[in-house]
Amino acid sequence: MEVVKICLVFALAIAIASAALNHTLFEDENDLVDFGRLIVDLVGKTKPGHCYAFVTDPIYRVTLTDTLFKEIGGHPRFVVEIPEDEDTLRPGKQVRCMLEEIRKIGCGAYVVLIANGIQMERFLRYGDKTRILDTRAKFIILYDYRLFVPELHYLWKRIVNVVFVRTLTVENSHKRSHFELSTVPFPLPLKGVFVSKRLDFWHNGKFRYGRKLFSDKTASLDGQTMRVVVLEHTPAIFRTTLNETSGERRQRIKYSGLEVELLKAVAQAMRFEMSLYETEDAGTEKWGTIMEDDNSTGLLGDMNEGRADFALADLHYTLYHLQIMDLSIPYNTECLTFLTPEALTDNSWTTLILPFTGGMWAGVLVSLFSIGTVFYALSRLMMYIRHEKIYRRDLELVAKRKKVKSAKRVRFGNLKFLAVKIMITNKMKTSKISKLRTRINHVIKRKPVEKDTLDLSKLKMLKMVPFKRQALPWRDPLPPRDIFDTFSGCIIYTYSMLLLVSLPRLPKGWPLRLLTGWYWIYCILLVVAYRASLTAILSKPVARLTIDKLKDLAESPIRCGAWGEQNRLFFQTAQDKPSMIIGGKLEHTPDPDAAVERVVRGNFAYYDNVYSLKHLRSTRKSEKARQTLHIMEECAVHMPISIGLEKNSPLKPKVDKYVRALVETGLTKKWLADAIEAFQSNVELPPQEATMDLQKLTAAFIGLALGYGISLLAFGVEKLYWKCVIERDPAYDKYLTGTCHRRVIRR
Numbered sequence: 001m002e003v004v005k006i007c008l009v010f011a012l013a014i015a016i017a018s019a020a021l022n023h024t025l026f027e028d029e030n031d032l033v034d035f036g037r038l039i040v041d042l043v044g045k046t047k048p049g050h051c052y053a054f055v056t057d058p059i060y061r062v063t064l065t066d067t068l069f070k071e072i073g074g075h076p077r078f079v080v081e082i083p084e085d086e087d088t089l090r091p092g093k094q095v096r097c098m099l100e101e102i103r104k105i106g107c108g109a110y111v112v113l114i115a116n117g118i119q120m121e122r123f124l125r126y127g128d129k130t131r132i133l134d135t136r137a138k139f140i141i142l143y144d145y146r147l148f149v150p151e152l153h154y155l156w157k158r159i160v161n162v163v164f165v166r167t168l169t170v171e172n173s174h175k176r177s178h179f180e181l182s183t184v185p186f187p188l189p190l191k192g193v194f195v196s197k198r199l200d201f202w203h204n205g206k207f208r209y210g211r212k213l214f215s216d217k218t219a220s221l222d223g224q225t226m227r228v229v230v231l232e233h234t235p236a237i238f239r240t241t242l243n244e245t246s247g248e249r250r251q252r253i254k255y256s257g258l259e260v261e262l263l264k265a266v267a268q269a270m271r272f273e274m275s276l277y278e279t280e281d282a283g284t285e286k287w288g289t290i291m292e293d294d295n296s297t298g299l300l301g302d303m304n305e306g307r308a309d310f311a312l313a314d315l316h317y318t319l320y321h322l323q324i325m326d327l328s329i330p331y332n333t334e335c336l337t338f339l340t341p342e343a344l345t346d347n348s349w350t351t352l353i354l355p356f357t358g359g360m361w362a363g364v365l366v367s368l369f370s371i372g373t374v375f376y377a378l379s380r381l382m383m384y385i386r387h388e389k390i391y392r393r394d395l396e397l398v399a400k401r402k403k404v405k406s407a408k409r410v411r412f413g414n415l416k417f418l419a420v421k422i423m424i425t426n427k428m429k430t431s432k433i434s435k436l437r438t439r440i441n442h443v444i445k446r447k448p449v450e451k452d453t454l455d456l457s458k459l460k461m462l463k464m465v466p467f468k469r470q471a472l473p474w475r476d477p478l479p480p481r482d483i484f485d486t487f488s489g490c491i492i493y494t495y496s497m498l499l500l501v502s503l504p505r506l507p508k509g510w511p512l513r514l515l516t517g518w519y520w521i522y523c524i525l526l527v528v529a530y531r532a533s534l535t536a537i538l539s540k541p542v543a544r545l546t547i548d549k550l551k552d553l554a555e556s557p558i559r560c561g562a563w564g565e566q567n568r569l570f571f572q573t574a575q576d577k578p579s580m581i582i583g584g585k586l587e588h589t590p591d592p593d594a595a596v597e598r599v600v601r602g603n604f605a606y607y608d609n610v611y612s613l614k615h616l617r618s619t620r621k622s623e624k625a626r627q628t629l630h631i632m633e634e635c636a637v638h639m640p641i642s643i644g645l646e647k648n649s650p651l652k653p654k655v656d657k658y659v660r661a662l663v664e665t666g667l668t669k670k671w672l673a674d675a676i677e678a679f680q681s682n683v684e685l686p687p688q689e690a691t692m693d694l695q696k697l698t699a700a701f702i703g704l705a706l707g708y709g710i711s712l713l714a715f716g717v718e719k720l721y722w723k724c725v726i727e728r729d730p731a732y733d734k735y736l737t738g739t740c741h742r743r744v745i746r747r
Helices: 002-021 023-028 030-044 066-072 093-105 117-130 150-157 258-270 298-304 358-388 394-425 430-444 456-461 487-498 510-539 550-555 565-572 577-584 592-600 610-618 623-628 652-664 667-675 694-726
Strands: 052-056 077-081 109-113 138-142 162-168 178-183 197-203 224-230 238-244 250-256 272-277 310-316 332-341 559-562 586-588 604-609 629-631 637-645
Touching: 030 066, 030 109, 030 138, 030 162, 030 178, 077 093, 109 117, 117 150, 224 258, 224 298, 250 258, 258 272, 258 310, 258 637, 258 652, 258 667, 298 310, 332 592, 332 610, 358 487, 358 510, 487 510, 550 577, 565 577, 565 586, 577 586, 592 604, 592 610, 592 623, 592 629, 604 610, 610 629, 623 629, 637 652, 652 667
Parallel strands: 052 077, 052 109, 109 138, 138 162, 224 272, 224 310, 559 586, 559 604
Antiparallel strands: 162 178, 178 197, 238 250, 310 637, 332 604, 332 629, 332 637
């Protein structure tokens, strides 16, 4: 900005100095006196817009006098002096910054007075290429034949509001110069030799005809033919091949669509004819690419080289296109999104578990086992109270029976002593005593005593062994077992109540009955919620697995594709992270049909406008393919769409005017509806609701199969355990079915 200010101050200083100091020089230079007066008159007839821009060299700097600046009045003016050795195709920094400031402010009148024709044509080429000159402004330029060579004809298709000042040599003119004022013959085409259109003559401060110098040449193009390059793309352009049978059998191509109708209306208002054509490489290159070596292809190549006046190809209003051509004001805004694969979730096998979430199912299972444990604990507590607290302790009963046994033992010991005494006095035989001793030792489980070591004194310790089993502590007979006395029974019955299966009988004891009642209420609420949710699931359409957000697409492993390098750069230069990730995996896709086939296979996503994606989906013949193609709901961008014009085209202001009028009247919406009418009905319809089929009952059969499978597996494991463990046990007795007696051997 500081450099611009310095340039402005420098230019104004030059202008003031040239006006004040060179005024006398101007009066002395008789050759430039008339020319200076002509410039003053031409500037007076020119509307400057925001300001005037004077571009001169040292030779014509003297024409910038105070008379000229008085004629300008209060309008701002910029003065740019081009040095004699300046390369105007690559100007220096000072000249460039001045021209940029002039362009930024928007000066509507340029007075270019450069004596060197080569410098002049290079300056105009530089201004056209970089757009540093407003080619739609009014120009006053010195006439030079080097400006009208065929290589520069494209300039005069863009700079049409121009007046060429040419000095004429007339005899007997009394040293007064004659000047011819001419302009370009727009809208007539330039072919071969450039022939300018004469406007007027100036001599001695007067115009001969007094004609208007700067008329609106774009108001009517007088039926001229404009070349329009087109590219088939929905909804802008549709290509139809017609067979003509009259005379020779040949094919005729007809173009239709939104942009064709739009340009027809503009052509009717501006009075020109359209010549629609496609490039030779339209089938492969599509829009085409721009190379650094000017080896451009496709539609963009034709526009870059100036072979077409208009371009109809659903062009995005982007900086990339603006560097190649001019764009009209947007007539529509399209949603650019992705065509993604869609998967129908066949989760019928999970229907039984879908009504509740994972946390809900976890709570149900925890409550099932916890309530079963509570039932079992409460049942055991009641059993303890009933059978351990009411009756007397077994120890008291044992103590009472011990007293009775001690009295009987005293009487039994006296009898045993008398018997032994009688046996000794009667001198029993040794053999009988030995047999008796052996029998007594066997009863009392002592080692046999040798015959010769008989100790009769030990017979006193002999005790009579009772022949009946020792009495166990007495217990009251247990009452009949209740339904909640075992843990397995508690789990089974609580599970049956959860399935609304009634109990075989009510439990005994009011605590268990109250707990059973509250648990019944819990089961009823749970089952009602489950049934309602299951009914809603069965009546709901099949859920879809779709990608509807850029974030989801960025996180998915599928690749993305779009036409052209500019689309990839658009995503890579985006500010959000999902778009940057998509840009990293976006690839150039020249064939839309091949891209759609990849989308059908489920490993690709194709980027285009929503109308084109609907058209591609409607053209699929397979019903499965149409069902698996889903258009993402979120738009990557709402892109403005425009009509392309030749770079620096003088027609742009008028085209913008008529396009704006067509948009405001609603005709563009009408033409858009007509263009997409054929495939607009091809929308994604959800499956019919509230329909039951065998597929939705898959979960019931799967649950039944799982039950049978687990039962058979448990049965097999039990049989295997019986064969491999029980039957191989040494204590197994096959005659006692279902039991396994173990012998206890004591040493």
